[in-house]
Amino acid sequence: MRKPIKVLPYEKNAIEYLIRELIKFPRQEGDLLFTHVLVLFPHRRPILYLKEGLRAVLKKPFVPPRAFSLEDFVQLLSLYMEERPKRLLRPIDQAWLIYLSAKEAKLDEIGDFDSFFPWGLKLSELFEELFEEMVEPIPLSYLEGIPRKAKRLFEALDSIWRTYNALLDRNGFTTPAKRKKEIAQKVEILPHETVPHFALGFYALTRSEDLLFRGLWEKGTQFIWQAPKPLPPLLERWQKEWGAEVEYAWDSPPMNTVLHFVEAYDVHSQISKALSLFRTDGEHVKQALILVEPSLLLPLVEELPEDMEVNITLGYPLDQTPFWGFIEQVLRLIEGSDRKKGYYHKDYLSIVRHPFLRSLNTPGGKPVKGLFHFLERLIVERLGPYFDRYEVESLVASEWEALKALGYDPKDALSCIGSIHNKVLKPLEEVETLDDLIRGLKTLMEFLYPLLKESSDLLANTGFSFFQSKVIPVLEGLLIKRVPIRRRFLFQILRYLVSGTRIPFEGEPLVDLQVMGLLESRLLQFDRVIFLQLNEGVIPSQRGYDPILPPSLRPVLGLPEREREEQIIWYHFERLVKSSREVYLLWQNSVASTSKHLEIKASRSRFVERLLWEEERKRRELLDGQIERIPLSIPPSHFPKKEGIPKEKERAKLTLLSLSQGKGISATLLNTYLECPLKFYYKYTLGLDPPRAVVEEVEGDLLGELLHRTLEDYFKPFIGKTYNPKKDNDPDLLYRIFLGHLDSSPLSRLGPEKRFFLQEAVKFRLKEFLEHQKGSFDILALEKEMTLTLKLLDYEWKFYGKIDRIDRRGDKIMILDYKTGSVKDPPSIKSLLECPLPQDLDWESLALIRRKIRDLQLPLYLFLYSGGNKKALFLTNAAYVVLSRSQTEEQEREKRLIKNNVETWANWLSESLPRVLGFLLKHIMYSDFYFKATDEESCQFCDYEPICHFSW
Numbered sequence: 001m002r003k004p005i006k007v008l009p010y011e012k013n014a015i016e017y018l019i020r021e022l023i024k025f026p027r028q029e030g031d032l033l034f035t036h037v038l039v040l041f042p043h044r045r046p047i048l049y050l051k052e053g054l055r056a057v058l059k060k061p062f063v064p065p066r067a068f069s070l071e072d073f074v075q076l077l078s079l080y081m082e083e084r085p086k087r088l089l090r091p092i093d094q095a096w097l098i099y100l101s102a103k104e105a106k107l108d109e110i111g112d113f114d115s116f117f118p119w120g121l122k123l124s125e126l127f128e129e130l131f132e133e134m135v136e137p138i139p140l141s142y143l144e145g146i147p148r149k150a151k152r153l154f155e156a157l158d159s160i161w162r163t164y165n166a167l168l169d170r171n172g173f174t175t176p177a178k179r180k181k182e183i184a185q186k187v188e189i190l191p192h193e194t195v196p197h198f199a200l201g202f203y204a205l206t207r208s209e210d211l212l213f214r215g216l217w218e219k220g221t222q223f224i225w226q227a228p229k230p231l232p233p234l235l236e237r238w239q240k241e242w243g244a245e246v247e248y249a250w251d252s253p254p255m256n257t258v259l260h261f262v263e264a265y266d267v268h269s270q271i272s273k274a275l276s277l278f279r280t281d282g283e284h285v286k287q288a289l290i291l292v293e294p295s296l297l298l299p300l301v302e303e304l305p306e307d308m309e310v311n312i313t314l315g316y317p318l319d320q321t322p323f324w325g326f327i328e329q330v331l332r333l334i335e336g337s338d339r340k341k342g343y344y345h346k347d348y349l350s351i352v353r354h355p356f357l358r359s360l361n362t363p364g365g366k367p368v369k370g371l372f373h374f375l376e377r378l379i380v381e382r383l384g385p386y387f388d389r390y391e392v393e394s395l396v397a398s399e400w401e402a403l404k405a406l407g408y409d410p411k412d413a414l415s416c417i418g419s420i421h422n423k424v425l426k427p428l429e430e431v432e433t434l435d436d437l438i439r440g441l442k443t444l445m446e447f448l449y450p451l452l453k454e455s456s457d458l459l460a461n462t463g464f465s466f467f468q469s470k471v472i473p474v475l476e477g478l479l480i481k482r483v484p485i486r487r488r489f490l491f492q493i494l495r496y497l498v499s500g501t502r503i504p505f506e507g508e509p510l511v512d513l514q515v516m517g518l519l520e521s522r523l524l525q526f527d528r529v530i531f532l533q534l535n536e537g538v539i540p541s542q543r544g545y546d547p548i549l550p551p552s553l554r555p556v557l558g559l560p561e562r563e564r565e566e567q568i569i570w571y572h573f574e575r576l577v578k579s580s581r582e583v584y585l586l587w588q589n590s591v592a593s594t595s596k597h598l599e600i601k602a603s604r605s606r607f608v609e610r611l612l613w614e615e616e617r618k619r620r621e622l623l624d625g626q627i628e629r630i631p632l633s634i635p636p637s638h639f640p641k642k643e644g645i646p647k648e649k650e651r652a653k654l655t656l657l658s659l660s661q662g663k664g665i666s667a668t669l670l671n672t673y674l675e676c677p678l679k680f681y682y683k684y685t686l687g688l689d690p691p692r693a694v695v696e697e698v699e700g701d702l703l704g705e706l707l708h709r710t711l712e713d714y715f716k717p718f719i720g721k722t723y724n725p726k727k728d729n730d731p732d733l734l735y736r737i738f739l740g741h742l743d744s745s746p747l748s749r750l751g752p753e754k755r756f757f758l759q760e761a762v763k764f765r766l767k768e769f770l771e772h773q774k775g776s777f778d779i780l781a782l783e784k785e786m787t788l789t790l791k792l793l794d795y796e797w798k799f800y801g802k803i804d805r806i807d808r809r810g811d812k813i814m815i816l817d818y819k820t821g822s823v824k825d826p827p828s829i830k831s832l833l834e835c836p837l838p839q840d841l842d843w844e845s846l847a848l849i850r851r852k853i854r855d856l857q858l859p860l861y862l863f864l865y866s867g868g869n870k871k872a873l874f875l876t877n878a879a880y881v882v883l884s885r886s887q888t889e890e891q892e893r894e895k896r897l898i899k900n901n902v903e904t905w906a907n908w909l910s911e912s913l914p915r916v917l918g919f920l921l922k923h924i925m926y927s928d929f930y931f932k933a934t935d936e937e938s939c940q941f942c943d944y945e946p947i948c949h950f951s952w
């Protein structure tokens, strides 16, 4: 019965060869029934090609042969060979039985199922391999270099294995590998009708497969290989072990594959290149795009043109759909919540802001978007870092009128928010078993379903229905459904299941362009093949360290060494390359960051090196110069213009004039422009408020405002009077005033420990501040608003400033500005004199002014107070009062503008400052762009950074 193994060269189309054999197969004349023929493939995809090929050749109705993938074939045989069909367990349940077995082995380290789960999954993989390789484990003692827990598990491996097997058998359970092994052991008694006539596309066999296939071969199965001469190592070994004869079907002309080596900058440039190759102008070219790494699928799908007809065999990852994104966020909110304090605001806001939720409607049919935007504002302004759902609901209920003004029926709005709490969050918070989790998920889905029906987001809808139809039934079928498990771990199981789930793409499966993984291409042949990401570490892949089974332990256990995997991948790679007319081999050369923040240069795969070397030998020349190198090409529109955003000059002028006519041009406005014209544009021209967040930390601007109010109230009784520090200092009063203001400040919502530290720090600083008030002074004014009008550039401009405190000290006036954050030194007169006014209204001129002047606040205050009068300037100074430091030196606490050269200062302030102001106004109105920051450090602390395309 044994038939010689047929060996086809790579260039021969194996499916077409099979079709010719099938047509020759004995059957009644004119009969196109192939049902008596059974064909075995390694996977399902060739079945489609077989049927399509038969249709093309026969051009008549026919009944195709029975064709199976190996997995389906084993399933079929189980129906014949198992007395009662056994229940196939998933890895989660396998891990559970392994856990029970390990407990029976009385291992101290075993802990509970939650902590054992990752080890259980690893052991289930190992046990599947042991079944596949028909190996009985032996106890392994004295192992070094593996974790203690793994060591204990290995010492008891044989006993765990025995109990595990007994548990499977006793309960009528099996696993995919155990079933295969048991069927292989009974191969002699397989019924005749289950013996395949043809088996093709196989390369490396496990011991179970070897036993099964050998039995089939003895019973007459015709094996067909695709291989070069001499045979690759694993086929050669297979032939020798079986003592099989081989027959070479060597009648096709050589393929002479044209290879193109292409080095690209990154994944996107590889995809662009591939897309440019797909266009074939109506030519019928069978093409395959091979993704050696599934993660390439998402960037590819994003860039595929809508009109491109393509079949994608790799499914879309469920965990990348908006629906799962939302569930993941809900899980994180629950995990991050505190039993006593409630939800953490950032997690709650992520739910409220989630695009999936925002795309829904309220039960009354209004889009929830506006409601959630309002809710977000309420939370940020009124709640602390943690809160519970009742606080949210009563907060919304207190805004009855505001909801109406927004166009919402308040009852509908409240019911929407209440339903999210009760039907989305609550059911998942109170879970103790998988059964509870399933019930919770079902409640959530029942609530979302009617809302989702209205949504046009296809991916969200698909994710939802796939989760409902595939993930929920799997959870329901798990053995551990009723086992009490901690919530965190239940979520982990759910995540584990979802992370391995892919949604199949729909569409015509045999169009000319196929996107697939390397193993899915087995047996198939294309005119043109494009490989992406042929980088070392990707193909062959680099396995991480396996804590439970280091490579050195594999031979000890009787398992094949890992090197065999590389041989297998090389075989499939080489077969696909050499069976195609034209092949593009693309790899990435850019620098990639590793998880350890190291940068490594990506290098091409050793598989590419091997093909390159073979090609060089064939052509007898070095090919390095012929590698196509795709430059990093980014369309100019993707680069932010160096200059910034083009300015509408008329609008800029009108904005400035209206600001001047309002409160006036302030030092803050001018400083903002000096620091970054774009920031000025976002803030003053567009009126964009920086995003607000719940107060969680001591924020500088809030603290500044609080201390300003505190000091104003403290010094108020002394306006027009003399303050004598020795007599009048009252740190307790100052602190009490602070506490009074703190209660009405957003900082009052800080957590108790942060509030405590804030109070203590402020108490200390305020006391120190008072202690450093040296000598008596008269307080002339507090929070004094001042304006001054100047004619510049043919317009009247009003300048404005609000001065924190004005003192008379002897015959001098001191203008003070309180600072709570870090303070730079005011400009020196030397630096100001060195700064000639530039002519050009460009970025460089502005950057020069910024470097020299640094900050216009104190000069402008002096100018406002003195009215530009030189005499008055002789008698006036200005200083920043640094509240955030504890320097003992008075001059460090007060950073004064004028330290010496009073006359030069008076000249500069009265004559040059107006010219500087004129230059800045001109720059604001007439420069061509709103330029980016004049100093790259500014971007680090800029509130607009998230929306700004020009940050350094």
Ligand code: SF4
Binding pocket: 676, 677, 678, 679, 932, 933, 938, 939, 942, 943, 944, 945, 948, 949, 950, 951, 952
């Ligand atoms: S991010 Fe930088 S460039 Fe953009 S507005 Fe802020 S400071 Fe200016």
